[in-house]
Amino acid sequence: MRIHILTADDDPNIRELLRFNLRKEGYTVFEAEDGEQASSLMENEQIHLAIVDIMMPGKNGWELCEEIRKYYDIPVILLTAKGEIADKEKGFLSGTDDYLVKPFEPQELLFRIKALLRRYQLVSSEWIKLNQITIDRQSYEVRKGDETVVLPLKEFELLSQLASHPGRIFTREQLLGLIWGADYEGDSRTIDVHIKRLRERFQDRSDDFVITTVRGIGYKLEVPEQ
Structure with missing residues (x-):
């Protein structure tokens, strides 16, 4: 499978540099010169990783990163001239997976891309292990030893999403976008109800994981x- 990478940067020289190095590695590159164009590309193309500049006209990189994190489950690298700690903190709070300050070595960017793709590929595997619990994404079953727990679809998808990234905080809005889709007209209380049901189902069955409210x-x- 060819990996599709989105580059969003208003500097044509940076886009050219990225295009040259990414294509040389065998990646398919989709380019956007601002956040709005990047959003449109995301809607119409399958993207596996996004490299996003912060200082773009219209929709900036922080806003685009938040949007990606809300509706897609792909790695994001923020690319920026800003190296201050406060800017990095804002980037990670926006949901970025990694942060690279300009000027950068193309080889370092490639190392980071490969590391993120490996991490997300592991996350996307058909099996998720949580101590003695196994989540089977093919059969939509949760197993512990000889016991099989069959969950309603949305509960299963919610558990799988959280279990794919142990320790990562998901907002209610992100979970709604990832599981119910961008067009869902319900509100975030839907998430609270499904979390409550999941906790009740596993309360007396397992201490292999815990879903924490932030x-x-x-x-x-x-x-x-254990």
Whole structure:
């Protein structure tokens, strides 16, 4: 499978540099000169990783990163001339997976891309292990030993999403976009109801994982050491 990478940067020289090095590595490159164009590309093309400049006209990189994190489950690298700690903090709060400051070595960017793709490929595997719990994405079953738990589809998808990234905080809006889709007209209380049901189902069955509420933000799944 060819990997599709989106580059969003208003500097044509940076786009050319990225295009040259990414294509040399065998990646398919989609280019956007601002955040709005990048959003449109995301809607119409299958993108596996996004490299996003922060200082773009219209929709900036932080806003685009938040949008990607809300509706897609792909790695994001923020590319920027800003190297201050406060800017990096804002980038990670926006949901970026990595952060690279201009000027950068193309080889370093390629190392980071490969590391993120490996991480997300592992996440996208058909099996997820949480101590003694196995989540089978093909059969939509959750197993512990000889016991099989069959969940309603949305509960299964919600559990799988959280379990794919142990320790990562998802906002309610992100979970709605990833599981119910951008066109879903319900509100974020839907997430609360499904989380409550998941907790009840596994409360007496397993201590292999715990779904934690992050006050004012959303939820994360944690896997206790055993």
